[in-house]
Amino acid sequence: MAVPEAGGTAGDDRGPLRAAFGGLTTRGRSFVAAGAAAGGCAYALGQPDLLRVGVLLMVLPVACVLVLHRTHSRVAAWRRLTPATIAAGTEARVTLLVENVTRLPSGLLLLQDRVPYVLGSRPRFMLDRVEPGGRREVSYRVRSELRGRYPMGPLQVRLADPFGMVEISRSFGGQDLLTVLPRIETLPPVGLGGEAGGHGEGGQRTVALAGEDDVIPREYRHGDDLRRVHWRATAHRGALMVRREEQPLRARCTVLLDTRRTGYLGAGPESAFERAVSGAASAVLHLAQRGYQVTLLTDTGLLVPGSEAEITDGTEVVALIMDALAVIDHSSVTTLAPSPRALRAVEGALLLAFLGAVDATQAAALAPLRQRAGAAVAFPAAGQADPGLESYQRRGLRAAGWVARGLRPGAGLPRAWEEAAQDLAAHGRRAW
Structure with missing residues (x-):
């Protein structure tokens, strides 16, 4: 739950009380003007009863200002996002809580939360009256078809008295961030290769499978089990050495995302670039769930996670990659x-490339990656509206040693994924 937001009057540096008098409505100002006019006439005509009427007309809006100002300065507000991270096309619930921390009941409260237009219209709520120490809770839903990171807030609260004399606005400075991840597609459980040592479907092996002479020892550390002392290495090094703990050798996969602005046409949730980003996110999540050690690579050189030290927990790595994909944008790079x-x-490693438009030059630029990788599968996402162009791109990639399947609008990644697995199986070891 968010902490109470803090803030003063919205954009007014004249002082709290002076700003409160600035919140007089047309009705309140009319009462003040009528009271002043009645007082002037009473003085000119010598009518004390008219003076009393004038004083009453002026005192009422002033009293409303003072009471409302006291309430206004003691209203606390919270915002809660459930959840704070969603996938594109899903909903999050935003809960607003307002508490009256004074000993006086509040007047009419008008709430308006500022949200980006991509999440919908600005929600508005009206609270009739909040008793002393009372709390009110309202909620609304937001939904975005576009990934990104969106600020929620600030929350604006307008207080009005029952007579409609005064309206005072307060803007709370606190903001929350809603992260919208790329759209995720469920992929079929078929293997694309890239397993550790070329064995199994994303399985693991450990150094315990190696012979004693193949184990790479390390220096003894305080607390190490003496039964793991490697005597041959100790004699060779002249220092106490121990066998390393069993270390799983996980299947590895690198997901390459092409972000070149020149490689894509169109914009919006169904654009080629968004299909490529969605495909990369779907592949990362699918392979991580199958036990792969996944790395995200872009044409700009971005690598997530950035170092081996960050590869400690698969869930954390997936979260890092998804956060990066949520905000990734086109680059000015022109080569792959x-x-x-x-x-x-x-x-x-297994190399999966989600690409834009690829000509013979770009396919040749990718050759060094293909030569270093195990299996290599490309999913070009541009030019699907033109079957001839798509066929041309696939031929160029296949000539460079890739298995290539286009991401067509409406077809989705699962079908292309399954077709790529069939192509790899048909080619056998030649696709490696």
């Missing part, structure tokens, strides 16, 4: 030529 860092990332 890999960096040395990218070449190291794909060494011996």
Whole structure:
């Protein structure tokens, strides 16, 4: 739950009380003007009864200002997002809580939360009266078809007195972030290769399977079991060495996402670029659930996770990659030529490439990645409206040693995924 938001009057540096008098409505100002006019006439005509009427007309809006100002300065507000991270096309619930922390009941409360237009219209609520110490809760839903990170807030609260004399606005400065992840498609449980050592379907092996002479020892650390002392290495090094703990060798996969602005046409949730991002996110989640060690690579050289030290927990790695995909945008890069860092990332791994428009030059630029990888599968997402162009792109990628399947609008990644698995099975070891 969010902490109470703090803030003063919205955009007014004249002082709280002066700003409160600035909140007089047309009715309140009319009462003040009528009271002043009645007082002036009473003085000119010598009518004390008219003076009393004038004083009453002026005191009423002033009293409303003072009472409302006291309530206004002691209203607390919270916002709660459930959940704070959603997938594109799903909904999140936003709950607003308002509490009256004074000993006086509040007047009419008008709530308006500021949200980006992509999430819908700005929600407005009306609370009739909040008793001293009372709390009110209202909620609304937001939904986005576009991934991204969207600020929620600030929350604006308008207080009005029962007579309609005064309206005071207060803007709370606190904001919350709603993260909308790319759309995820459920992929069929078929293997695309890239397993550790070329064995199994995403299985694991450990160094315990190796012979004693193949184990790479390390220096003894306080607390190590003496039964794991590697005597041969100890004699060779002249220092106490122990066998390493069993370390799983997980199947590895590198997902390459092409973000070149020149590689894609169109915009919106169904654009080629969004299909590529969605495909990359779906592949990352699918393979991570099957036990793969997954890495995201882009044409700009972005690598997530950025170092081996970050690869500690599969769930954390998937979260890092999904957060990166939620906000990734087009790049100004014009070539897919890999960096040395990218070449190291794909060494011996399954390589999945979600690409834009690819000509012969770009296919040739990808050749070093293909040569370092195990199996290599490309999913070009551009040009699907033109079957001839799609066929041309696939031929160019296949000539460079890739298995290629286009991401057509409406067909979805699951079908292309299954077709790619069939192509790999048909080619056998030649596709590696």
